Amino acid sequence: MTAGLREGIAGEPHHSGHRERLRERFRVGGDAALADYELLELILFRAMPRRDVKPLAKALIARFGSFSEVLAARPERLAEIAGLSDAAATEIKIVEAAARRIALAAVRKRVGLSSSSAVLSYCRTAMAFIDHEEFRILFLDKKNQLLADEVQGVGTVDHAPVYPREIIRRSLELGATALILVHNHPSGDPSPSTADIAMTMQIVTLAKALGIQVHDHLIMGRDGYASFRALNLL
Numbered sequence: 001m002t003a004g005l006r007e008g009i010a011g012e013p014h015h016s017g018h019r020e021r022l023r024e025r026f027r028v029g030g031d032a033a034l035a036d037y038e039l040l041e042l043i044l045f046r047a048m049p050r051r052d053v054k055p056l057a058k059a060l061i062a063r064f065g066s067f068s069e070v071l072a073a074r075p076e077r078l079a080e081i082a083g084l085s086d087a088a089a090t091e092i093k094i095v096e097a098a099a100r101r102i103a104l105a106a107v108r109k110r111v112g113l114s115s116s117s118a119v120l121s122y123c124r125t126a127m128a129f130i131d132h133e134e135f136r137i138l139f140l141d142k143k144n145q146l147l148a149d150e151v152q153g154v155g156t157v158d159h160a161p162v163y164p165r166e167i168i169r170r171s172l173e174l175g176a177t178a179l180i181l182v183h184n185h186p187s188g189d190p191s192p193s194t195a196d197i198a199m200t201m202q203i204v205t206l207a208k209a210l211g212i213q214v215h216d217h218l219i220m221g222r223d224g225y226a227s228f229r230a231l232n233l234l
Helices: 003-007 016-029 036-047 054-064 067-072 086-109 117-127 164-174 194-209
Strands: 134-140 146-154 178-184 213-221 224-227
Touching: 016 036, 036 054, 036 067, 036 086, 054 067, 067 086, 086 117, 117 134, 117 178, 117 213, 117 224, 134 164, 146 164, 164 194, 178 194, 194 213
Parallel strands: 178 213
Antiparallel strands: 134 146, 134 178, 213 224
C-alpha cells in the first residue's frame, strides 16, 4: 500500500489513530499513564503533524537519558538529532520554559523563603538536568521573599565561574539582605567539593561584613541535592 493510500481519503496520516489514543490516555490518566517517550511524542506532534514521531522520541530519550534531560538539552545538542526539526526543538524548549516558570511562581508566592520545598522544586526544574555547570543566586529581601533569580555564571561540564565580589555588588544593587546560592553538578553527584566549600566561605565572609546573610548553598544533581545548611557547612 502506498503512503498516499495509507493517509486515507481525508488526508490524515496513517498514524493519526495512534496520536489520538495517546492523547486520550493522557486526558484520562495524566502523565503517569505515559512513558517518557510517549509524553515526548505529544510535544513533537505539534511541530511535526504528518510524521510518525515515535522513533524520534525514543532516539531523544536514548541520547539524553530521560524526559527531563531532553527538555534541559541545549538547542545545539538537540540539533545533533537526525530528523528533529527546528520547530520541534523550539517546542521542547517552550515546554522547559513553561515548567521553569510554574516552579518559579511557586517560589514567589512562598512567604518566609529559605530552603523550602518550593525552592528545591524550582532549582531541580531549572538546573538538575543541564549538561554544564551554572551558578545561580536567589536574592531575598528582609522578609525572605524573592527579589530576583539570576544566573551569575555559566561554565563547562565541571566548572562554572563564580565572582564573589560581583555577587555582593549585585546584592547591594537589589537591596537584598539574604541569598541562596545554587549550582549544579552535571556528573549527578551533588556532594560539595573542596572548591565549592572554599568559594562558599568566601561569599559568606564578604556578605556578612555588609549585613547580608547566606541562607544556604544548594547543589543540584540528577538524583538528589546537597544543602550546605543541612550538612552543617554554614
